[in-house]
Structure formats: structure tokens, C-alpha cells
Amino acid sequence: MLEARVEQCLRLSHDAQQQDGAQLAATLAQLQQELQQLRGASRPQIRVAPPDALFEIDDDGFLIGWSHGAEQMFGYSETEALGQHILFLYPPGQSQAKVAELQFDQGDIAIDVLRRKKSGMLTWLRMHRHVISNQAGQACGTAVRLSALSEPLSDVDKVKLHARIIEDSDQGVMITDAQERIVSINSSFSRITGYSPFEAIGRTPDLLRSGVHDPDFRAKVRAAMRGYGSWRGEIIGRRKNGELFPQDVTLSVVRDEYGEISHVFSLFSDISVHKDAEARMQRMANYDTLTGLPNRCLLNQLVDQGLAEAKRQSTHGALLVIDISRIGSISDTLGHEVGDQLVIAIGKLFRGALRDADILARVDNSKFVVALLHIEKREHAANVAQKLLHLLEAPIQIDAHALYVGASIGITVYPEDGMEAPALFRFADVAVAKAAQTIESTFLFYREDMNRRAKEHLRLESEMRLALGDKELELHYQPKVSLDTGRIVGAEALLRWKHPRRGMVSPGVFIPVAEETSLILELGTWVLDEACRQIRAWEDRGLHMPVIAVNLSARQFDAHLPERIAAVLERYRVRPDQIMLEITESLLMRGADNVIAIMDQLVAMGLSLALDDFGTGYSSLAYLKKFPISTLKIDRAFVIGLPFEENDCAIARAIVTMAQQLRQEIVAEGVETAEQMRFLRELGCDQLQGYLFSPAVTASEFEAMLGEDRRLLLAALT
Incomplete structure (x- = not known):
């Protein structure tokens, strides 16, 4: 619009030169000035790039030339720059071995470099470097041009x-x-x-x-x-x-x-x-997720710290490993939620009974550990153990269930038993395993002889596994004799171990070790298999064999037992009525309903069941009448005092009377004298088993007894 006004004025000045020329000229000059300003304002501003920095260095890296552009780019005057080493333009920490300007063997190069201005600011520049050579063709310096990199943004x-x-x-x-x-x-x-x-x-x-x-x-x-x-x-x-x-x-x-x-x-x-996430991870790594108590990892750290303090202060402490009984069976029967709530409740009971300085940890499903870092004497650890056991005497109420549990506690004391955490935990485990062998809840201190026995158990276990493969095991047969006829009416197959160096190893030595491990399952399988194999061998030779009794461990007694036995009987073509299975009272503590169901299957197959060592364990008479047991065996502990010990006579008489009422056959074990035999016969006992007639003998010796129709007791019976 302004340009149109200027053109209009020019036309007016041509047509009216005689009219007020001075005023028109002034107006035109003003409009031309406005037009020039407008055009200048609308013209884009052109940024002038800073000049390049040019400089020259000698073959040692010292500046011998410095341009005005270098002064503007870096802020150093020519006086300040000349004589300086090129490294003064480098960022701090740059070594001379990496100075690009001095790499003559690379020839002329163009690269991006980072350089430092006088203000301390670092800037990226484009460097073009040309190597200068002398008349001999040797490099004597470089000429360098540094240019500002183009900026993508203003x-x-x-x-x-x-x-x-x-x-x-x-x-x-x-x-x-x-x-x-x-x-x-x-x-x-x-x-x-x-x-x-x-x-x-x-x-x-x-x-x-x-x-x-x-x-x-x-x-x-x-x-x-x-x-x-x-x-x-x-x-x-x-x-x-x-x-x-x-x-x-x-x-x-x-x-x-x-x-x-x-x-x-x-x-x-x-x-x-x-x-928060780190704290949660730390908690997961160091605390039991169910109870919130320290886990094994944190427990080890705390015990290590306690031991270090005990070494400095010469103080005493103790570790208590507590194994809670019946947690597994309660979880299986009432559900894992009830089992979990029970574990939580036990943890709270224990925590409330301990001092703040005492450590309580949960290290396994049913195992707790208490670390008493400061005690005056070992008896104080026993007091704590007794207090914890007392807490478990009352039922623990979980929902509508009043639950009873027991515990076994193993105790190790330091520095008496050692000052290394792994060893102390191992000793406490040895003690708790020993304590768990008793029926009642109890605690037991570790002693060195326990450690020796534990090592002996490990050695025996290893050697027994070798014995299974090396055919060092064999079955001996102890005859059962009728108190009516004096004839052999059966035998008990007893495992014997013929050690290559120690000779015959007593079952009282190796059977408890096998019971503590899964090895008892392998031994039990071997015994049943060998007994059936021997019966088949006797039958093939035309011998009429009496019933052979085979002992079963409580650990063998599971839902698959009937089918395992059926497979062995079928493999050797042995009739079920040729085998009697002997079980102990400890089996009855594993849950009567499940046990009865398995027993019923075994009896339905044609097998007979005997209850061994009756009276030495725990038997619920209410359940005993439900068990499909055909034979009760009076333990030798009640036979040894007959007929002179009044209490033994009373117990034997009660067992015989009860068995007769239940219509069960009665076998007395451990009969060694004629007086014992006569007393038992008068009570109405059916069979005897013991040294009076014969110890356990080899298969060939037992076969010979049957062939002779041995009746050594006839004289005593008449």
C-alpha cells in the first residue's frame, strides 16, 4: 500500500508542478523513508559465520602461527597462543599420544574434534589438517584449519x-x-x-x-x-x-x-x-514370606555377627533347632491354609516367649531356629527349650480346629561345641534328629559322641548302598513253633549284612541308619524280593513251605504298596497266603484311616498281617479293633521277666486275653527258657519264636530243619 501511495505522489508531482511543490516534495521524502524502513525490516537477517581458525604447529606440537580467526574462535590473543603446546586447546585429561595434529603418518585428514576455549567452554569443530614437509620430504609440522560446525538450530x-x-x-x-x-x-x-x-x-x-x-x-x-x-x-x-x-x-x-x-x-x-522396591527385595531375600521371621540367609549373617562379638567379649551363646511335628499331616488333612496359619501361630508364640535380643528364624516348612546370642551357662538354653515345649502343650486354635503339635529340639552351645556357624548348625541338626527318635516332645544337647555317631551313620549308609550292589546282604530265617504241636509253622525273614571286613553287622546297628534315610525303602524292596525268590526256589524243589513273615517299614506303607507287592508275587509265582507282613505300632501313628484302607487292600489280596513288638509303642485300642490284623506278637521286653516278674506276667496275660477276644493268633518273641515257654502255653499263647528253639539261620539250614521235621520241643511240651 505504501508503494502505491508513493507512485500516486509521483504522478501528482508531474501534473501539478506549479502547485505547492515544496509541500509535495516533503511528503514524498517521508513516504520513501517509510518504504525503505519497511523493506529493511522485511528483509531476512543474514548470520555471518565466524571466521575459521588458522594456525601452524611444529613437529613437537608447539604453536608457531595464530590467525585473527583463531583469536575470535578461542579467545586467546596471538601473544597468548604462540609458543603454547597444542594440548592447551584440548579438554582436560587428553594425553599427547592422542593428539590428532601430530599423527603425521596419517597424512592429510578432515575430522570432527572437541576443543576448549579460553572461557573453559568445550565446542565441537571441523578440523582440516595438512602435513608440512621440509626439502628432504620429512614432516616438520602441520597447518590446521578449524571451522565451526553448522548449527541445525539458531x-x-x-x-x-x-x-x-x-x-x-x-x-x-x-x-x-x-x-x-x-x-x-x-x-x-x-x-x-x-x-x-x-x-x-x-x-x-x-x-x-x-x-x-x-x-x-x-x-x-x-x-x-x-x-x-x-x-x-x-x-x-x-x-x-x-x-x-x-x-x-x-x-x-x-x-x-x-x-x-x-x-x-x-x-x-x-x-x-x-x-520401596529395594526394601521389598531385601525383605524377600532375608525374611520368610509366611511368618515374616528371618530366613536361613539372614540367620547365618546374624549368627556370624554374634559369634564375632562372642570372640571379642568371651561370652557364651546357644543355637536351638526346633522341629515341629504333625505340620505335614495337618496340612494334608485340613488343607495347606490351615497348616500355614498354624505355622504363623507357632512363630508368634515363640517370638512372644523370647527376649528381644534373641533371634527367631524359620528355615524350613516345620523347622524353626532360635539363636541365644548371650547366655550365662548352658542350663539357660535348656530353660528356653523347656519353655518353648511348654507352649506347645496346649492346643492351638485355628478357625474351628483345636490343633495339637509337638516338637523336638536340638541344642548346641558355643564356644563349647565350636565357634563356626556351619558346624554349630550341623551339630544342632544332629541333636534334633536324635531327639526326634523319642515319642514325646523333648530337647537334647549336642555332644561329641553324637557327632561321631552321625559320621558313623554316614559311613554305614554309604557302605550299605554298596552292599546292595555287591550281594553282601542275605536273609536268615527264624522259625516260629506251635506251642501245641512243637512243629515249625512259620518263620520270620530277617535281614543280615555280611560285611567284607567287619563280618556280620548287627541289624540293630544298620537298620536304624536305614530308617533315617530313604535307604530303608531299597532294603525293604530287596527283602521282599529275596524272600519271594527263595520261596519259589523251595517250591521248585518240591518243599512244602510254611508262611514266611516279612517286616515292613512304616516308610514303605503308602498307597502304592499293594501293587508293588502284587508285582513281586506275580514275578516269582508266590501265593499271597505264603507271605505274612509284619508291621510295627509306629505305623499306626501315621493316620489310621489311610492305614486301614491300605491294610484292607492287602488282606483282600490274600496276605495276612501281624502287629510286631506289640505293647512297646502307642496303640489306640479303639482303632486296633478295626485293623484287619490276624496275629499279635508279644515283644521280648515283656517275655524276658516271665514267669517271675509280676508286672511282665500281668502285661502278657492282658495281651493274650485281648488277642483272644479279638480272635487273633498270638506269637511270643524272645523265648529263651522252658519256664517262659510253659507260662506262655498256659496263658493260651499260640506260637513261640526265640533261642529256646532256634536263632535265625541261613536258608539252607532252615530247609534242613523242615526236612528233618524237627520237634525239639516235644519233650518240654509233654
């Missing part, structure tokens, strides 16, 4: 972009001036701390101080604010509402063009979530 755009990045960052940003006054914050600062810009700007960073710092914290921060390197660490801050929060902080400084510190900026993040 300075204004870069400032806007950087401001946007800072504002939108998830990290809190706080900038302070040289007087430590806050001059700028971003939105994340307000979100994390609760302070608005109005509340924060102008104040010092002390508004975030919590006072929860290590003693050197302030000194480290002050050093960073004075430019002695950046600082990064974790500190505790305080929000506006007073809440403390963990934060990860980085402090750095900003320098002006003269290299002076003008501002300090800090970047920080709220790491509460990370700390």
Missing part, C-alpha cells in the same frame, strides 16, 4: 528447545545464583517438593533440608558449588508438607565467558518407589 531456537526440555523433564531442576539464591525451577521441582515458583524463587536450597545427612555431606556439596567437580549422591529431602523423601541428586556449576562460576544447577529425582 541460538534463539536452541534456547527455547533447552528451556522446553528442562521444563518437561521428569527430574526436578533447581538453579541458584552466586549468592545461593534460587533463580529458576521447573514444574517437576514443584511436583516433587510441593513448592511453587512463587514460594521457592528467591530462597536458598535450605528449604528442602531434612537434616538427615552424613557428616561430610555439606563439605562435599560446598566443594561442588565451588567448581571442584560435580557431585552426585543420595540424600533425604523434605517436602513442603514436612514429609521426608529419598532423592538422587547431581550438582554442577555454570561458568561465564570469563570462566567464573555464575550459577549452580542441581538435578534430582524422587527415588521413593525405587527404595
